Amino acid sequence: MKVMIRRTEKGLSAYVPKKDLEEAIVEIENEALWGGKVTLANGWQLELPVMAADTPLPITVEARKL
Secondary structure, three states: OEEEEEEEOOEEEEEEHHHOEEEEEEEEOOOOOOOOEEEEOOOOEEEOOOOOOOOOOOEEEEOEEO
16 A cells, blocks of 8 residues: 655654555654554554665655555
8 A cells, every 4th residue: 555654743654545544653663664564553554665764755655554
C-alpha cells in the first residue's frame, strides 16, 4: 500500500491515502527508519522498503501492512 512518511512538529507521521488515515509513528525498528518495521499510534505495523538513511522527507513509498 502507498504510504506517505513525513516529519511533523511532534515527530514522524504516516498517511495512508486509501484509508484517509494519518497516524504518528510511535516505534521504529531501525534507527535509520528504512528497511524495517514501524508501529503507528493506532497499532498498525508497516514494513518499509530499504532506502538510503539520508532520504529526504516527505516521501511516498510502497509499504507492507503486517
